[in-house]
Structure formats: structure tokens, C-alpha cells
Amino acid sequence: MRILIIEDEEKMAKALRKGLEAEEYSVSVAQSGEEGFFLASTDPPDLVILDLMLPQRDGMEVLAALRQKGVSVPVLILTSKDTVRDRVCGLDAGADDYLVKPFAFPELVARVRALLRRGRPESVDTLRLADLEMRVTARVVSREGRELALTAREFDLLHYLLRNQGRVVSREMLARDVWQETARYTPLDNVIDVHVANLRRKIDEPFGNKLLHTVRGVGFVLREEAS
Amino acid sequence: MRILIIEDEEKMAKALRKGLEAEEYSVSVAQSGEEGFFLASTDPPDLVILDLMLPQRDGMEVLAALRQKGVSVPVLILTSKDTVRDRVCGLDAGADDYLVKPFAFPELVARVRALLRRGRPESVDTLRLADLEMRVTARVVSREGRELALTAREFDLLHYLLRNQGRVVSREMLARDVWQETARYTPLDNVIDVHVANLRRKIDEPFGNKLLHTVRGVGFVLREEAS
DNA sequence: ATCTTCGATGATTAGAATGCGCATGCGACT
DNA sequence: AGTCGCATGCGCATTCTAATCATCGAAGAT
Numbered sequence: 001m002r003i004l005i006i007e008d009e010e011k012m013a014k015a016l017r018k019g020l021e022a023e024e025y026s027v028s029v030a031q032s033g034e035e036g037f038f039l040a041s042t043d044p045p046d047l048v049i050l051d052l053m054l055p056q057r058d059g060m061e062v063l064a065a066l067r068q069k070g071v072s073v074p075v076l077i078l079t080s081k082d083t084v085r086d087r088v089c090g091l092d093a094g095a096d097d098y099l100v101k102p103f104a105f106p107e108l109v110a111r112v113r114a115l116l117r118r119g120r121p122e123s124v125d126t127l128r129l130a131d132l133e134m135r136v137t138a139r140v141v142s143r144e145g146r147e148l149a150l151t152a153r154e155f156d157l158l159h160y161l162l163r164n165q166g167r168v169v170s171r172e173m174l175a176r177d178v179w180q181e182t183a184r185y186t187p188l189d190n191v192i193d194v195h196v197a198n199l200r201r202k203i204d205e206p207f208g209n210k211l212l213h214t215v216r217g218v219g220f221v222l223r224e225e226a227s
Numbered sequence: 228m229r230i231l232i233i234e235d236e237e238k239m240a241k242a243l244r245k246g247l248e249a250e251e252y253s254v255s256v257a258q259s260g261e262e263g264f265f266l267a268s269t270d271p272p273d274l275v276i277l278d279l280m281l282p283q284r285d286g287m288e289v290l291a292a293l294r295q296k297g298v299s300v301p302v303l304i305l306t307s308k309d310t311v312r313d314r315v316c317g318l319d320a321g322a323d324d325y326l327v328k329p330f331a332f333p334e335l336v337a338r339v340r341a342l343l344r345r346g347r348p349e350s351v352d353t354l355r356l357a358d359l360e361m362r363v364t365a366r367v368v369s370r371e372g373r374e375l376a377l378t379a380r381e382f383d384l385l386h387y388l389l390r391n392q393g394r395v396v397s398r399e400m401l402a403r404d405v406w407q408e409t410a411r412y413t414p415l416d417n418v419i420d421v422h423v424a425n426l427r428r429k430i431d432e433p434f435g436n437k438l439l440h441t442v443r444g445v446g447f448v449l450r451e452e453a454s
Numbered sequence: 455a456t457c458t459t460c461g462a463t464g465a466t467t468a469g470a471a472t473g474c475g476c477a478t479g480c481g482a483c484t
Numbered sequence: 485a486g487t488c489g490c491a492t493g494c495g496c497a498t499t500c501t502a503a504t505c506a507t508c509g510a511a512g513a514t
Contacts, residue, residue, distance in 0.1 A: 074345075084331040091337035096345065097324065098338075104311040110318035118323060118345060124299045136297060137394040138450070139442055151498060152444030163297060190464085191500060197465060216463070216508065378487060418489055420475065443474070443497070 001116055002045040005029045006036030006062065007078075008054050012101075016049065019105055020112070033057030040066055044073045047115055052079040052090070060093055067094040074115040078103070127162040129211060130224050132203060134162055143207060153178075154199050161212070161222040170219040196220060228343055229253045229272040233263030233289065234305075235281050243276065246332055247339070260284025267293055270399060271300040274342055279306040279317070287320055294321040301342045305330070354389040356438060357451050359430060361389055370434060380405075381426050388439070388449040397446040423447060 003025045007013040010031075017027045028045070030036035033054040040048055040062075048066075052059035063075055077090045080101040087098045097111050127134045132143045139155055141148045150158065160178050161169065171192050175181050179191070196212070204210045213221050230252045234240040237258075244254045255272070257263035260281040267275055267289075275293075279286035290302055304317045307328040314325045324338050354361045359370045366382055368375045377385065387405050388396065398419050406418075423439070431437045440448050 084334050087331075088333050088337040091334075091341045094344075096341055104314075106315050107311050107318075110315040114318045114323055117321075118301075124297070138448065139395045139445060152442075153499070159297070163295070189501085193464065194466085194500075197467095200465095214464070380488070416490070417475080421477090421489080424476065441475070 001047070002026045002028070003047045003049060003112070004036065004040055004045040005049045006033065006040075006054065006059070007049070007051040008032060009051070012051075016108075019109070023109055023112075025112075033059060033062045037062045037065055040073060041069055041071050044071055046073070046119055047112060048073055048075045049112075050075055050077050050095070052077060052081055052086075060090070063090075063093050063095060074119060076108075076111060076115060078108070127159070127165075129162060129165050129222060130209070132162075132211060134159065141203070143203060148202050150199075150202060153195055154202065157195055157199055158203065161220070165222045168215050168219050168221045173219070228274070229255070230274045230276060230339070231255050231257065231263065231267055231272040232276045233257045233260065233267075233281065233286065234276070234278040235259060236278070239278075243335075246336070250336055250339075252339075260286060260289045264289045264292055267300060268296055268298050270403075271298055273300070273346060274339060275300055275302045276339075277302055277304050277322070279304060279308055279313075287317065290317075290320050290322060301346060303335075303338060303342060305335070354386070354392075356389060356392050356449060357436070359389075359438060361386065368430070370430060375429055377426070377429060380422055381429065384422055384426055385430065388447065392449045395442050395446050395448045400446070 001024075003020055005013055005016050005020075005027060007016065007029065008031050013029045013031070017029055020027050028039065030039050034056045036048075036050070036054070037057065039045075050059050050063060054062070059077070059079070063077075066073070066075070074096045075094065076097045076099060077095045078099050078101065079086070079090075082100040087100075090098045096115055099108060099111060125136050127136065131145075132141070134141045136159065141150055141155065141158065156178050157174070160174065174192050196214075200210075200212050204212055209224070211222055211224065213223065215221055228251075230247055232240055232243050232247075232254060234243065234256065235258055240256045240258070244256055247254050255266065257266050261283045263275075263277070263281070264284065266272075277286050277290060281289070286304070286306070290304075293300070293302070301323045302321065303324040303326060304322045305326050305328065306313070306317075309327040314327075317325045323342055326335060326338060352363050354363065358372075359368070361368045363386065368377055368382065368385065383405050384401070387401065401419050423441075427437075427439050431439055436451070438449055438451065440450065442448055
């Protein structure tokens with residue numbers, strides 16, 4: 001994940017770079033508004049951290065120019081201007097977050113994480129395990145590129161298993177979270193097993209390596225290697 | 228734009244609702260964590276404003292449960308817990324912003340705007356799917372170049388489906404967003420189905436490949452490939 | 455240790471019940 | 485006339501139930 005810091009104070013810039021690099025981000029620094037605008041618009045990073053008081057070109061100007069140009073990279077404003085008026089201005093100019101100096105570094109990092117998390121919306125929308133792929137809102141499931149026809153229940157079941165891939169899920173969990181039956185699940189009732197079997201027939205049987213394994217006495221897991 | 232406020236203190240909730248409604252948002256309020264979780268997960272709004280100290284179920288729990296369930300709606304935490312530790316926790320649990328009480332209302336609104344801005348793709352006047360084309364302001368729909376005569380309802384319905392192409396939309400969503408009937412949709416009431424059928428007759432039946440598919444148990448999708 | 459036995463757990467199958475989606479038609483309103 | 489809301493009824497995919505079959509693994513005997 002690439003972060004661009006636009007900040008003229010050298011001390012602050014260095015501290016930020018060091019701290020963010022420790023978090024495994026790839027950091028570059030622009031020392032002026034002009035330079036920052038150029039870098040952000042020619043090769044947009046995944047996030048911009050923007051100081052407001054800059055030589056040559058004010059931070060607000062840089063932000064406005066970027067948005068004007070259609071650059072939609074997330075921007076976090078980091079400044080000592082702390083009035084409500086300043087914050088509202090910054091946010092309304094197109095910033096995604098506004099943090100006031102002095103600040104706590106852990107909070108900055110948390111906010112950076114939050115912004116970068118949002119940047120990849122499709123990663124939330126599509127779940128994957130090996131060559132099995134689920135696009136959630138479209139309700140489409142495919143394996144080896146071939147689309148599979150699942151019923152509503154089967155889809156919900158697989159959705160739950162994919163979200164908990166690697167974890168063993170019990171029948172009680174499935175009864176509660178997929179079937180929404182709070183209490184009255186009985187061992188006599190093998191609805192779950194039936195649907196698991198049906199799901200297996202569609203997502204596993206036609207293909208080589210099985211993904212849906214049963215853990216005797218406990219429940220089921222979705223994972224790659226055989227157990 | 229729909230906002231859900233999860234907040235038990237009645238005074239605060241009322242003030243928020245009033246202020247946000249003045250900004251043209253459609254606001255609903257949940258008085259407990261339990262209720263908030265239910266509302267947010269069954270019918271996700273465009274934004275959630277979440278208090279942390281709640282009866283029944285703590286705000287952090289609600290957030291974690293929502294993310295766990297794959298609900299990716301933007302969440303702004305609004306609380307009086309103001310330590311750095313609290314903020315980092317909240318953001319890392321999946322919140323998108325964190326604002327501390329007492330707060331300046333204009334700042335809240337600016338942050339709300341910033342969050343909602345991200346969710347929206349910029350508006351376009353002509354929507355397209357395969358050879359189906361809709362010019363929105365002109366209210367003209369055509370396929371294979373031939374203009375189609377749609378009624379007002381049919382147009383609104385198709386408009387909604389086109390804006391959400393590729394996503395499965397439920398009857399509840401249609402009842403709310405196309406019919407604006409907040410609550411009194413019943414499964415017995417098949418108005419939606421009738422209009423979907425009529426729409427199909429006009430945009431799909433005369434042509435080769437169908438675009439409007441039904442997803443049994445869930446709703447309808449507009450998309451190209453057959454499923 | 456290895457083999458055998460047996461109970462418990464999971465898998466499979468088929469048929470029954472459910473509920474969903476769709477067509478149709480009528481009345482009301484514009 | 486055209487459009488929309490609403491109700492009824494049918495057909496069928498989906499889901500559930502229930503009964504049978506397969507498999508696993510621990511315990512005991514050899």
C-alpha cells in the first residue's frame with residue numbers, strides 16, 4: 001500500500017515516514033504543494049496525507065485541484081488548524097478524514113487503516129478460496145471460472161462457510177446464523193447435513209480437490225488442504 | 228440517503244435526527260444495540276451512526292457482529308469514550324470514522340457528507356446494459372436502438388435496477404426505494420411482481436437474450452449473462 | 455501390536471410439504 | 485384509455501422430513 005505525505009516541515013515528514021514504514025507501508029514525501037499535486041495526479045498512491053500550510057501552493061488548493069481533475073484517492077488532512085470551521089472546510093473540499101496536530105500516532109495509523117480498508121470495496125464483496133469465488137451482492141458463485149447454480153439456502157450456507165474459512169463451524173452455529181433458529185435445533189433434525197451434502201455435490205464433487213470437509217463430532221470446515 | 232442512528236439516550240437521538248433531517252437525510256433511530264444490529268443487517272442504510280454505550284448489546288459488539296456478517300455499510304462512531312485506545316479500537320473494529328462527544332454539529336455533518344460521498348459513484352445521465360440504454364433526464368429507454376414506451380412506474384423500476392445492475396435487489400428494497408412504502412409491504416402483496424412482469428414484457432420478451440432475471444428466494448437482478 | 459466388533463456419527467436418498475413466483479382479472483383512479 | 489393496486493389460484497423449485505446406508509473410531513480380545 002502506497003502512501004504519499006505532502007508536508008513541508010522536515011521533522012514531521014520524517015517522523016511520519018518512519019512510523020508508517022514500520023507499519024509496512026510504502027511511503028513517499030512531497031515537500032511542497034506543487035510537488036504533491038504533481039505526484040498525486042500523475043501516479044495516484046492509495047492514500048494521501050496532506051498538511052494544509054504549505055509553500056507555493058496551499059493544501060486546500062492542492063486538494064481542490066486534485067478533485068477537480070477527477071483524482072479520487074482518499075485524502076487525510078493532518079494539520080494544526082483546529083477550528084470547527086477549518087474541519088468542515090477541509091472535509092467539504094473532498095477530504096476523507098481530518099486529524100488535528102498534535103495527534104497520537106496510533107490514532108493516525110488506525111485512521112489510515114480505516115481509509116485504506118474502504119479503498120478496496122470489491123475485496124469485501126467477493127470471497128475466495130482456491131479457485132472457488134463468490135461475488136456476494138451479485139449472488140454468483142463460480143469455480144474454475146464456471147458459474148454454479150445454487151439455491152438461496154445453499155448460497156447462504158456457503159457464504160457463512162466462506163466468511164469463516166479455516167474455522168470449524170458447528171451445527172449449532174449454522175442453525176443459529178444461517179437458519180436463524182434460535183434454540184430448537186435437535187440432533188434428530190438433519191436438515192443441515194442434507195444441505196451440506198447438496199452443496200458438496202455442486203461445489204466439490206465435479207472438481208478435483210475437495211474444499212468442504214467434515215470434522216467428526218464437531219462440524220464442518222471450508223479449507224484447501226485435506227485434513 | 229438513509230442514516231441509521233443507534234443511540235439509547237433519547238435526547239441525543241432526537242437532536243441528531245432533527246439536525247440530520249434538516250440536511251435532507253432520511254433518518255431512523257434504534258434505541259438498543261440489539262435493535263440496531265437487526266435493522267442494520269436486515270436492511271442496511273447508507274450510513275450508521277453508532278453510540279458505544281448501549282443497553283443489551285455494546286456498540287463495539289454490534290459493529291463487530293455487522294462486519295462479521297459481511298455488512299459493509301459505513302459506520303461513524305459517536306461516543307464520549309475519548310482515549311486514544313478507544314479510538315484505535317473502534318476504528319480497527321471496522322468503523323470508518325470516530326467522533327468524540329461533545330462535538331460540533333457542523334463537523335458531524337461534514338464527516339457524514341464525506342462518508343456518504345465515498346459510497347456514491349458520480350451521477351451519469353445515461354445508463355447502459357448490453358444494448359439496453361436509458362437516458363435519465365429525458366426519460367427515454369431504448370433497446371437495439373428502438374425506443375420503448377414505459378409507464379412512470381416501469382421507468383422508475385428499471386432506473387433503480389440499472390443503477391444497481393449486477394446486484395440482486397430484494398422486494399423490500401424495491402418497496403422502499405421505488406414505491407416509498409416504508410413499512411406496509413406484505414408478501415401477499417404482489418404489486419412488485421406484476422410490474423416486474425410488465426417490465427419484462429417490454430424490455431426482454433421482444434428480444435433475444437434476457438436481462439432481467441429472478442433470484443428465487445431473494446429478489447431480482449439486471450445483468451447480461453444468463454445464470 | 456494387530457485385528458475384530460460394535461455403537462455412534464455422518465451421508466444419502468426419496469418423497470412430502472412448503473412457499474415462492476407468475477399469470478390473470480377486476481376495480482379504482484387519473 | 486391507460487395505468488396502477490390488489491386478490492386469487494396454480495405450478496413447481498426448494499426445503500424439510502424421515503428412513504436407510506456408510507463410515508469412523510474406540511474398546512476388547514487374541
